[in-house]
Amino acid sequence: MKKSKESTSLNKDKAEKPVKELPILPLKNGVVYPNAIMPITIGQERSIKLIDDVLVKDKIAGIVSVKNPEIEVPNPEDLYTMGCSALIVKMMKLPDNQMSVLVQGQSRIRIQEYTQTSPYLLAKINIIKEESKKDVETEALMVSIKNLFRRAVELSPHIPSEVGAFVTGMDEPGNLADLIASNFNISLAEKQEILEIVDIKKRLEKVIAILNKELQVLELGSKIQGELKKEMDKNQREYYLREQLKAIQRELGEEDERTVEVTELKEKIKNAKMPEEVHQVATKELDRLSKMSPAAAEYTVSRTYLDWLIELPWSVATEDNLDIDEAQKVLDEDHYDLEKVKKRIVEYLAVRKLKTDMKGPILCFVGPPGTGKTSLGKSIARALGRKFIRISLGGVRDEAEIRGHRRTYVGALPGRIIQGIKKTGSHNPVFMLDEVDKIGTDFRGDPSSALLEVLDPEQNFSFSDNYLEVPFDLSQVMFITTANILDTIPPALRDRMEVLDLLGYTEEEKLMIAQRYLVSRQLEAHGLKTENLKFEDEAICAIIRDYTREAGLRNLEREIATICRGTAKDFAQGKTEPVIITKEMLHPFLGPTKFFSEIAERTSVPGVATGLAWTPSGGDIIFIEATKMKGNKSLTLTGSLGDVMKESAQAALSYIRSKPKDFNIPEDFFEKNDIHLHVPAGAIPKDGPSAGVTMFTALTSLFTNRPVRHDIAMTGEITLRGLVLPVGGIKEKVLAAKRAGINKIIMPKKNENNLEEIPENVKNGMEFYLVEKMDQVIEKALE
Secondary structure (H helix, E strand, O other): OHHHHHHHHHHHHHHEEEEEEEEEEEEOOOOOOOOOEEEEEEOOHHHHHHHHHHHHOOOEEEEEEEOOOOOOOOOHHHEOOEEEEEEEEEEEEEOOOEEEEEEEEEEEEEEEEEEEOOOOEEEEEEEEOOOOOOOHHHHHHHHHHHHHHHHHHHHOOOOOHHHHHHHHOOOOHHHHHHHHHHHOOOOHHHHHHHHHOOOHHHHHHHHHHHHHHHHHHHHHHHHHHHHHHHHHHHHHHHHHHHHHHHHHHHHHOOOOHHHHHHHHHHHHHHHOOOOHHHHHHHHHHHHHHHOOOOOOHHHHHHHHHHHHHHHOOOOOOOOOOOOHHHHHHHHHHHOOOOHHHHHHHHHHHHHHHHOOOOOOOEEEEEOOOOOOHHHHHHHHHHHHOOOEEEEEOOOOOOOHHHHOOOOOOOOOOOOHHHHHHHHHOOOOOEEEEEOHHHOOOEOOEOHHHHHHHHOOOOOHHHEEOOOOOOEEOOOOOEEEEEEOOOOOOOHHHHHOOEEEEOOOOOHHHHHHHHHHHHHHHHHHHOOOOOOOEEEOHHHHHHHHHHOOOOOOOHHHHHHHHHHHHHHHHHHHOOOOOOEEEOHHHHHHHHOOOOOOOOHHHHOOOOOEEEEEEEEOOEEEEEEEEEEEEEOOOOEEEEOOEOHHHHHHHHHHHHHHHHOOOOOOOOOOHHHHEEEEEEOOOOOOOEOOHHHHHHHHHHHHHHHHOOOEOOOEEEOOEEOOOOEEEOOOOHHHHHHHHHHOOOOEEEEEHHHHHHHHHOOHHHHOOOEEEEEOEHHHHHHHHEO
């Protein structure tokens, strides 16, 4: 082993001949090989100085590649350790203090050490001599390289054919490898790697590996180019044949498909009876289409746009049914009660009969879920003899849903307003925008702002969709929006709509609606006939009272459907006798009762009062409980109360503490006791000032040890001066009291006008105590 190492060292010494010093020229983005001729552009002062000095002497310099070409002024550590000595063959001065030199590589050199860095690099080097011994393996490697390179020249447009011929005639293996490496577009690192391989066989093997890799890339590129050329040739052939076919058809007096299509479109545009402005746009677009190739990407976009323009009902309208009695009959058939809404529709028909060019109204039905808002829209369309379209706006966050996308986008379409109009085939349908209070907003725009133009009779006669970019008249459309609450609707949008409140239903109304509509609808939905299943009135009332607690009708219909399913199962198993549902039969179908009256039980002890609350799903009753314990006059409030509700409790307690004698409360009572006020249903957040009266009553009941009457509920805001101020949601609260079986209500005197909006059948059997001061509340509420 020792002998072998000594032999290797001796061979290396023989291969490398020491030379004193040689100027070193750093080279970026390239490698110079022995016997290769290469032009180099020089701009740095030290490099120019080096060339000037070398030309005066022997014209020999060492050229070494820079590892990182981005380094502006490379130092010795930034250069590779091997390079090439080169002869400066020619030099030419260039503008901007630059020069171009033509160099010819001489021999491989290895840097031993740098002896000078200024004004330019100077280094001691070893010249590496190559021994070109040719054997069978070397010959085989050379033949393989020449064949691969010949194939590469055929595929690559960047390698001149003269280089291929020159390579074929070369006999020197080292020069062959270097020449191919210098002519191939490979990385700087790979070129440097080949320069540093002194062993000729290994160098040839490395070049073969690079040639194989490059050939794979070239062959793949050639294949892709061939397929593209084939496709282009196919398209050119089809175009040529198509033109020939057109010429033949012209000779025969026949029209081609394109001409027929354009003629048909022109006829459809004429028959669409568009407004003049729209007709001009459609004609111009058709002219563009006729000049386009069907294979063009824009062709489909233009054709789809024309189809939308043609298919919109510019002049198509349904004739209104102006028979007021017939319209009233249809409305009564479909819905029970709702007299206010029916009256508004009949009034519209009456005015429409007198003024034929009247614009469509913009109505907004507001009420709890399940009160018939959506079905009422269908009924109105049937009464008017118009077509009906409904879109849901719940969760819509993109303004383009209303106005559409511009045609520049792929897959663009008009907004849902124009789509709905096209679907109905009429420009005066009843258009329902459901859940308008649940529109969202994000970075894509504000849909509620886009609706401002749609729902404004002064603007919607020229509604412009982003896709159509032509005005469409929406003034004849009857727009109906629905919402559960008005608070979330932007003020500007709310101002454009005529709001009609749909209150919750009383027990009597629910009974009538169930008898007329719900039972028959569910019998039909479950394949039953009237003679198969009947409901007693008491049974329906029990369902309303014990199994549902809602302002609308959805849960009631759901419970009726449950009974129908159970009965349908019995009939499917062979039962034939008719079934009459009584109150006692509800338990097997519906299970135990879900709701029961606990008002009398809860208010039987002092400190508990019944209040009335407004919720988005209608009115409801709440209980406020107060208790006392030994302590030091602290007040605890629980039950997920908001800030306003907490302040109402503080105000109630402060008022009572300011007048202990009026309420017969001992002077030291508050010094020795803590007060705890709780509103049950603690998981539900509660807020608002209307519970002030109820809190005051509960506290007074606790301090005086007098229970609150069980048949009375109350609402109203309080002040520290002892006044009762008006509150909102009176209609919903009265209905909630009626549903709960409460027939006496304490409410602010200033809310007296709100009682006029409550139907008489709701107020029948109820007493309303109108109060202005808190002391009056105590007189009516406490036993």
